[in-house]
Amino acid sequence: MLKDQHILRIPGPSPIPPSVGRAMNQTMIGHRGKETKELLERILPKLKSVFGTKQDVIPVAGSGTAGLEMAVSNAAHPGDDVLVIVSGAFGDRFAKICDAFQLKLHRIDVEWGDTIDPQAVQEYLQAHPEIKVVFATYCETSTGILNPIEQLAKTIHESSDALFVVDGVSCLGGVEANMDEWGVDIYVTGSQKAFMLPAGLMFIAASERAWKVIEDNPQPRFYLDMRVYRKNLEKVSTPYTPALSLLFGLDQVLNLLEEEGLENVYHRHIVMRDMTRAAFKALDIPLLAADEDASPTVTAVRPADFDSETLRSAVKEHFNLTMAGGQQHLKGSIFRVGHMGYCSPADVLQTISLIEIGLVKIGKDIQLGKGVQAAQEIYLQQEEK
Amino acid sequence: MLKDQHILRIPGPSPIPPSVGRAMNQTMIGHRGKETKELLERILPKLKSVFGTKQDVIPVAGSGTAGLEMAVSNAAHPGDDVLVIVSGAFGDRFAKICDAFQLKLHRIDVEWGDTIDPQAVQEYLQAHPEIKVVFATYCETSTGILNPIEQLAKTIHESSDALFVVDGVSCLGGVEANMDEWGVDIYVTGSQKAFMLPAGLMFIAASERAWKVIEDNPQPRFYLDMRVYRKNLEKVSTPYTPALSLLFGLDQVLNLLEEEGLENVYHRHIVMRDMTRAAFKALDIPLLAADEDASPTVTAVRPADFDSETLRSAVKEHFNLTMAGGQQHLKGSIFRVGHMGYCSPADVLQTISLIEIGLVKIGKDIQLGKGVQAAQEIYLQQEEK
Numbered sequence: 001m002l003k004d005q006h007i008l009r010i011p012g013p014s015p016i017p018p019s020v021g022r023a024m025n026q027t028m029i030g031h032r033g034k035e036t037k038e039l040l041e042r043i044l045p046k047l048k049s050v051f052g053t054k055q056d057v058i059p060v061a062g063s064g065t066a067g068l069e070m071a072v073s074n075a076a077h078p079g080d081d082v083l084v085i086v087s088g089a090f091g092d093r094f095a096k097i098c099d100a101f102q103l104k105l106h107r108i109d110v111e112w113g114d115t116i117d118p119q120a121v122q123e124y125l126q127a128h129p130e131i132k133v134v135f136a137t138y139c140e141t142s143t144g145i146l147n148p149i150e151q152l153a154k155t156i157h158e159s160s161d162a163l164f165v166v167d168g169v170s171c172l173g174g175v176e177a178n179m180d181e182w183g184v185d186i187y188v189t190g191s192q193k194a195f196m197l198p199a200g201l202m203f204i205a206a207s208e209r210a211w212k213v214i215e216d217n218p219q220p221r222f223y224l225d226m227r228v229y230r231k232n233l234e235k236v237s238t239p240y241t242p243a244l245s246l247l248f249g250l251d252q253v254l255n256l257l258e259e260e261g262l263e264n265v266y267h268r269h270i271v272m273r274d275m276t277r278a279a280f281k282a283l284d285i286p287l288l289a290a291d292e293d294a295s296p297t298v299t300a301v302r303p304a305d306f307d308s309e310t311l312r313s314a315v316k317e318h319f320n321l322t323m324a325g326g327q328q329h330l331k332g333s334i335f336r337v338g339h340m341g342y343c344s345p346a347d348v349l350q351t352i353s354l355i356e357i358g359l360v361k362i363g364k365d366i367q368l369g370k371g372v373q374a375a376q377e378i379y380l381q382q383e384e385k
Numbered sequence: 386m387l388k389d390q391h392i393l394r395i396p397g398p399s400p401i402p403p404s405v406g407r408a409m410n411q412t413m414i415g416h417r418g419k420e421t422k423e424l425l426e427r428i429l430p431k432l433k434s435v436f437g438t439k440q441d442v443i444p445v446a447g448s449g450t451a452g453l454e455m456a457v458s459n460a461a462h463p464g465d466d467v468l469v470i471v472s473g474a475f476g477d478r479f480a481k482i483c484d485a486f487q488l489k490l491h492r493i494d495v496e497w498g499d500t501i502d503p504q505a506v507q508e509y510l511q512a513h514p515e516i517k518v519v520f521a522t523y524c525e526t527s528t529g530i531l532n533p534i535e536q537l538a539k540t541i542h543e544s545s546d547a548l549f550v551v552d553g554v555s556c557l558g559g560v561e562a563n564m565d566e567w568g569v570d571i572y573v574t575g576s577q578k579a580f581m582l583p584a585g586l587m588f589i590a591a592s593e594r595a596w597k598v599i600e601d602n603p604q605p606r607f608y609l610d611m612r613v614y615r616k617n618l619e620k621v622s623t624p625y626t627p628a629l630s631l632l633f634g635l636d637q638v639l640n641l642l643e644e645e646g647l648e649n650v651y652h653r654h655i656v657m658r659d660m661t662r663a664a665f666k667a668l669d670i671p672l673l674a675a676d677e678d679a680s681p682t683v684t685a686v687r688p689a690d691f692d693s694e695t696l697r698s699a700v701k702e703h704f705n706l707t708m709a710g711g712q713q714h715l716k717g718s719i720f721r722v723g724h725m726g727y728c729s730p731a732d733v734l735q736t737i738s739l740i741e742i743g744l745v746k747i748g749k750d751i752q753l754g755k756g757v758q759a760a761q762e763i764y765l766q767q768e769e770k
Contacts, residue, residue, distance in 0.1 A: 002653060002729035003641045004402040017389040025410075256388045268387060319731045344387035346704045350735035353757055360765055369758025372738055376753040380745055 001320065009351050010324040011141045011170055011298035012193035014341040016249075020196055023252035024245045031241050039247055040236050046254040047203060049262065050172065051187055053179035057205040058229040059250070061243040064169040064190030065093065067202035070224040071165045071186050072097045072135070074206075074214045080132040081106060083124060083162070085116045087147060088140035089327045090167060098135070101219070106131060112330060113143045113288040113300070118155040125160040132213075133163045139171035142327040144300035144336060145293045146171065153183040163210050169193060172203075173257065174269040174297045174340045185210040191246060194269070194297060196253050196341040201246040267382075269296035272339040272348045275378045279352040279371030283359070288334055297340035300326075306364050308335040315358040321351065345379050386705060394736050395709040396526045396555055396683035396723040397578035401634075405581060405727075408637035409630045416626050424632055425621050431639040432588060434647065435557065436572055438564035442590040443614040444635070446628040449554040449575030450478065452587035455609040456550045456571050457482045457520070459591075459599045465517040466491060468509060468547070470501045470537075474527035474712040475552060479520040486604070491516060497715060498528045498673040498685070503540040510545040517598075518548045524556035527712040529685035529721060530678045531556065538568040548595050554578060557588075558642070559654040559682045559725045570595040576631060579654070579682060581638050581726040586631040652767075654681035657724040657733045660763045664737040664756030668744070673719055682725035685711075691749050693720040700743040706736065730764050 008015050016024075029035040047057035060066065072094070076082050081104040084095040091110075098105045108124060110116050116136065125131060134156050139146050149166055156164045163185040168177060172187065174194030179187050184207070191201035206214060206226065214226050228239045257265055273296040280287055280301055288300035303311070308325060312335055315321040326334040337355075339348055352371045359366050393400050401409075414420040432442035445451065457479070461467050467488045469480040472495040483490045493509060495501050501521065510516060519541050524531050534551055541549045548570040553562060557572065559579030564572050570592045577584035591599060591611065599611050613624045642650055658681040665672055665686055673685035688696070693710060697720055700706040711719040722740075724733055737756045744751050 001645070001649075002727065003644045004404045005727070005729055005731070007731060019389045259388045260386070264386075319729070321731070342387065342390070344390055344704070346390070346392060346706070346735055346739055349738040350731055353734040353738060353761060354731055357761055357764060360761075367758075368761040369754035372757045373752075373754025376738060376742055376745075379742060380753075 001318065005320055007319060007321040007351070007354070009338050010322055011336055011338040012340065013199055014193055014196060014338060014343065016198065017196055017253075017256060017342045019256070020249045020252045024249040026245070026248045028244060031238070031244060036242070036244070037236050039251060043247060043251055043254060044233070044236070046258065050177065050257065051179045051205050052177040052181060053205050055179070055205050055207060056230060056233050057203050058226065058233065059242070059247065060202050060204065060229065061200065061240070062202050063199050064188070064202055066224065067169070067188035067190060067204055068094055068167060069097050070204055070226060071188050072101055073219050073221045073224055074217060074226045075163050075165050075186055075210060076101065076103050076133050076219070077213070077217050078102070078219055080104065081128065081130040082133045082135065083108065083128070083131045085121065085134070085136040085147070086110065087114065087116055087137060087143065087145060088112050089142035090140055090169070091137045094135040094137070094167060113145065115145050115147050115293040116152065118148060118151045121152060122155045122159045125156065125162065129160060131160060131162050133165055135165045136167070138166050138168040139175070139295040139297055141170040141298060142330065143288055144295050144298045145289045146175070146295040149184065150178070150182045157183055163213060170340070171295060171297045174265065176266055179205060179207070183207070191250070194340045195250070196256070197246055197249050200243050201250065266296070268344070269340065271345055271379060271382045272296065272343060273299065274382065275345060275348045275375035276337055276339055276352070278374040278378045282374035283356070283366050283371045297338065299337045299339065300334050301337065302334045306359070306362055308332060310362045311335065311355070311358050314361045315354050318357065318361065319354045321354050349375055386703065390705055392704060392706040392736065392739070394723050395707055396721055396725065398584055399578060399581060399723060399726040399728065401583065402581055402638070402641060402727045404641070405634045405637045409634040411630070411633045413629060416623070416629060421627070421629070422621050424636060428632060428636055428639060429618070429621070431643065435562065435642065436564045436590050437562045437566060438590050440564070440590045440592060441615060441618050442588050443611065443618065444627070444632065445587050445589065445614065446585060446625070447587050448584050449573070449587055451609065452554070452573035452575060452589055453479055453552055454482050455589055455611060456573050457486055458604050458606045458609055459602060459611045460548050460550050460571055460595060461486065461488050461518050461604070462598070462602050463487070463604055465489065466513065466515040467518045467520065468493065468513070468516045470506065470519070470521040470532070471495065472499065472501055472522060472528065472530060472532060473497050473525035475525055475554070476522045479522070479552060483520070498530065500530050500532045500678045501537065503533060503536045506537060507540045507544045510541065510547065514545060516545060516547050518550055520550045521552070523551050523553045524560070524680040524682055526555040526683060527715065528673055529680050529683045530674045531560065531680040534569065535563070535567045542568055548598060555725070556680060556682045559650065561651055564590060564592070568592070576635070579725045580635070581641070582631055582634050585628050586635065651681070653729070654725065656730055656764060656767045657681065657728060658684065659767065660730060660733045660760035661722055661724055661737070663759040663763045667759035668741070668751050668756045682723065684722045684724065685719050686722065687719045691744070691747055693717060695747045696720060696740070696743050699746045700739050703742065703746065704739045706739050734760055
């Protein structure tokens with residue numbers, strides 16, 4: 001096998017664009033100097049358009065989970081009643097963090113692979129007016145679904161004063177965020193998914209009403225205290241040492257997104273989702289999520305007549321193609337194909353052609369090229385705007 | 386379209402493996418110091434196995450054409466009668482260089498797309514015993530054919546004392562060279578093809594009998610005088626400043642070739658050739674060369690019912706996929722797909738799936754996925770050894 005080729009198709013970390021790799025290799029600079037200020041001046045306004053907000057978007061050195069904790073520890077006051085919508089492993093993580101902070105945890109569990117019905121949330125909130133914060137996951141990485149954030153925001157604000165906090169880790173940058181327009185109170189995301197960067201950076205933004213709650217929140221916190229970051233942003237600075245090489249890379253990522261155009265980036269992800277799903281359907285291989293629930297960034301496949309892990313090993317062995325397995329109770333019964341960030345329809349076609357070979361390798365009787373053909377047809381139907 | 390993705394499928398320059406790019410970015414070193422000596426000590430023996438020779442393989446800063454001139458100006462004495470086998474643009478270049486050196490030029494022209502018949506060379510040499518050097522091209526990049534070097538060497542040595550000089554620029558590193566076993570007197574190649582490096586470095590090796598001719602050659606030459614390089618190699622050094630970053634990269638390229646195993650590297654190229662040809666056949670698109678003449682590193686396609694340039698523009702516009710056009714009188718009537726060096730069967734499948742979309746885009750009526758399927762079947766038939 002060709003050495004030094006790695007085809008990375010997991011739902012993050014995702015491949016790094018060459019120009020971003022080069023950008024990250026810049027000579028180190030002082031984090032209190034003029035260059036860092038200029039770097040932040042370039043980055044900050046562009047981050048706002050990815051989030052769809054007029055609010056500050058705060059970059060923090062830490063992984064996505066640090067972002068989730070930052071949301072919990074800043075949005076929820078000690079002892080608050082909070083509702084977590086759990087549609088997979090990452091909704092469950094929100095719940096674990098709320099537990100760790102000894103909040104009064106309410107949870108609505110959704111069947112893994114399904115999305116939440118806003119109606120159920122409305123009824124729950126009406127029955128529990130004491131709930132102060134609602135937590136939801138936008139793209140549930142473990143199942144490949146996209147929860148209906150716009151409708152959820154609407155429903156929640158109609159039925160209560162609770163803040164609406166959204167984990168956008170595995171999709172922001174690849175799908176519409178519309179924070180202000182939809183009324184999301186806090187958005188969190190990470191750098192290693194649709195943001196095309198290595199892990200190590202997370203981003204968080206809060207609405208005006210969220211900031212009021214955050215400002216007088218007595219919850220003990222230091223590194224993850226959003227107030228300190230906001231204060232420093234006023235003078236275009238960071239309270240603690242920023243992850244500079246990741247910011248160098250982010251600067252270039254934002255250039256690439258601007259060059260392509262956010263509308264086109266979002267459309268490209270939808271096309272990649274539809275190409276991937278059409279391919280598996282053409283091969284008669286069941287998908288975990290329904291069409292209307294599917295995420296543009298990751299597709300979860302639930303094979304009926306072959307073993308996911310055997311297929312994953314086969315494509316890894318033959319092509320160094322890495323796909324993800326299932327998490328928790330879905331371990332072994334599904335596999336997940338990432339198509340986010342630095343990934344194109346051309347990459348999706350390659351991935352499908354390799355999966356087809358892998359399927360033959362593990363003895364499944366398929367017609368080679370059939371999945372590729374279905375994906376090619378979708379591409380031809382849905383041109384880039 | 387996804388920015389910063391470039392799918393480079395021309396017959397060189399070819400893509401650079403990431404680890405080679407990183408290797409080339411090492412801190413610069415002194416070219417007369419211990420590090421450079423150690424670098425050359427690692428590189429030189431491994432180059433010999435790629436060439437299949439016990440002789441020194443000399444790396445020189447210059448492009449492939451500098452290598453061709455080095456072969457001519459060192460192998461041919463002033464006024465010598467030389468025979469150039471011209472099967473395409475690069476055989477023609479050999480002839481031009483011989484002209485520039487005012488040698489007595491004989492040429493056998495072969496129809497572009499065909500290979501030379503050793504019989505014709507034998508007859509010519511028997512009729513012209515005055516010929517001192519025979520020049521041939523191993524892979525003729527302009528037509529995608531591979532001349533029968535082993536049989537040519539045999540025939541030439543049986544019928545005359547002429548030296549046999551071979552241009553291996555667009556295939557060495559991707560196909561068997563067997564310099565000593567076959568009896569090639571001088572091999573030349575470049576860095577930007579199957580060697581997976583940027584252009585700027587060329588390699589040349591000579592047999593014992595060739596060295597005798599070179600040593601007492603009065604032809605005026607300085608930078609390209611092979612004697613000076615040979616002398617310096619005795620103390621593992623170079624006469625002039627070496628292209629160090631390319632040597633850093635070469636060091637890693639040779640590691641990658643060793644890791645994969647030269648036999649597997651050659652087999653991979655044969656599989657990529659067969660996959661590519663099977664795909665175009667399945668799509669009823671004519672190939673320029675016959676199966677028995679086809680090179681494992683590049684495939685030339687001669688469409689009967691669509692315009693090559695229109696297809697090349699379509700795949701460039703939609704996927705930033707670059708294919709090569711035709712040269713000289715084949716300009717406009719063929720296109721060429723490179724599959725050499727840092728290129729895998731997975732890349733070939735991607736390229737074919739994109740060409741299929743391009744064909745539909747330019748209005749050709751094909752069955753999508755048909756070429757991919759044919760290539761997948763070849764892959765499954767011919768496993769890596």
